[in-house]
Amino acid sequence: MKKITLNSSDREQGFGEAKEMAGKEASVLLTGSILLSRCDAKRDMESPRGTGECHTGCELPGCVDYARSRGGSLIIDIDNGAYLFCYRELGEFSE
Numbered sequence: 064m065k066k067i068t069l070n071s072s073d074r075e076q077g078f079g080e081a082k083e084m085a086g087k088e089a090s091v092l093l094t095g096s097i098l099l100s101r102c103d104a105k106r107d108m109e110s111p112r113g114t115g116e117c118h119t120g121c122e123l124p125g126c127v128d129y130a131r132s133r134g135g136s137l138i139i140d141i142d143n144g145a146y147l148f149c150y151r152e153l154g155e156f157s158e
Contacts, residue, residue, distance in 0.1 A: 064131055064149070066138040067092070078103050078146065085139040085148035092137060095153035099135050100126035102147040 067088060071081070082101070089096045102109045102124055109126050127138055130149030137150040 064127070064135055064138050065092075066140060068140045068143070071142055076142075078106070081141045081146040082148065084141060085146070088139055089137060089148070089150045093150060093152040096137070096150045097153060098148060099130040099133055099151050100149045102126040104145050104147075 069084060069088060071084065076084075081103075086098070089098075100110060111129065124147060126147055127135075127149055130138070130151065134151045135149045136152055139148045139150070140146075141148070
């Protein structure tokens with residue numbers, strides 16, 4: 064999976080702003096995309112829920128492993144792991 068790291072100018076940005084930033088970047092890099100998974104380290108939340116349960120102490124976050132196993136092709140890391148967003152290009156599913 065390709066990883067893009069973005070840094071916000073606002074260290075107090077919330078999840079909504081981070082998601083919007085990631086979505087804009089994904090739309091530039093991928094032709095049609097779907098958000099497969101995400102991780103909000105600031106609030107210790109993830110989606111889908113439970114993806115990190117078996118990844119405690121692992122180098123690879125559960126949300127990334129989840130997306131990789133479902134055809135994910137892009138990870139957008141905002142503010143050094145504060146937020147992770149994993150996308151898949153729609154490809155054959157877009158028609």
